[in-house]
Amino acid sequence: EAGVAQSPRYKIIEKRQSVAFWCNPISGHATLYWYQQILGQGPKLLIQFQNNGVVDDSQLPKDRFSAERLKGVDSTLKIQPAKLEDSAVYLCASSPNAGGAGAFFGQGTRLTVV
Amino acid sequence: RKEVEQDPGPFNVPEGATVAFNCTYSNSASQSFFWYRQDCRKEPKLLMSVYSSGNEDGRFTAQLNRASQYISLLIRDSKLSDSATYLCVVRGLNTGGFKTIFGAGTRLFVKA
Numbered sequence: 375e376a377g378v379a380q381s382p383r384y385k386i387i388e389k390r391q392s393v394a395f396w397c398n399p400i401s402g403h404a405t406l407y408w409y410q411q412i413l414g415q416g417p418k419l420l421i422q423f424q425n426n427g428v429v430d431d432s433q434l435p436k437d438r439f440s441a442e443r444l445k446g447v448d449s450t451l452k453i454q455p456a457k458l459e460d461s462a463v464y465l466c467a468s469s470p471n472a473g474g475a476g477a478f479f480g481q482g483t484r485l486t487v488v
Numbered sequence: 489r490k491e492v493e494q495d496p497g498p499f500n501v502p503e504g505a506t507v508a509f510n511c512t513y514s515n516s517a518s519q520s521f522f523w524y525r526q527d528c529r530k531e532p533k534l535l536m537s538v539y540s541s542g543n544e545d546g547r548f549t550a551q552l553n554r555a556s557q558y559i560s561l562l563i564r565d566s567k568l569s570d571s572a573t574y575l576c577v578v579r580g581l582n583t584g585g586f587k588t589i590f591g592a593g594t595r596l597f598v599k600a
Binding site for chain 1: 524530531532534575586588589590
């Protein structure tokens with residue numbers, strides 16, 4: 375079974391530039407998550423989708439971050455404009471449903487803002 | 489108080505040792521609990537779910553104490569390959585749906 379696919383793996387941008395990340399979840403998984411993991415910390419949930427609807431985006435900095443999941447499959451996360459403190463690994467995960475199943479993660483996108 | 493808190497690390501243990509991690513959570517309505525393992529510069533991987541009656545998978549035992557709102561992970565006969573960060577994950581229902589919270593992780597170093 376194919377896992378969660380993310381691209382790009384690495385990205386370096388200057389502050390105030392824009393960047394977008396892409397995620398393709400495991401086939402059939404209704405729930406998709408975007409996490410931000412800063413070095414030395416646990417992953418922080420940015421947004422959770424159930425199919426193509428948003429379940430939780432309470433920790434998403436909406437002035438600069440946006441995410442969408444068209445057709446309930448692939449998802450993109452955008453940052454515009456980027457700040458130095460956005461340097462982190464952005465992890466996408468999916469699970470069959472939002473309840474008791476564990477989530478499976480992609481390899482992440484390592485973003486460096488300079 | 490953080491929603492999910494873990495033992496501060498790092499834990500440095502010799503091969504063959506038994507080591508235990510605890511994790512406390514604040515939301516009494518939490519419903520699902522997991523332990524993840526994360527190797528350096530890798531993504532988190534599901535280690536095991538935690539069930540109310542406790543569960544075991546080889547050398548790993550997970551337990552849940554709802555009354556005291558904590559979960560634990562016990563690793564017996566530690567191997568060098570167990571060196572990693574162990575993340576506690578708690579999922580509970582909030583107004584918008586299920587919310588998943590990760591702890592900050594506990595680092596384990598197993599030495600020869």
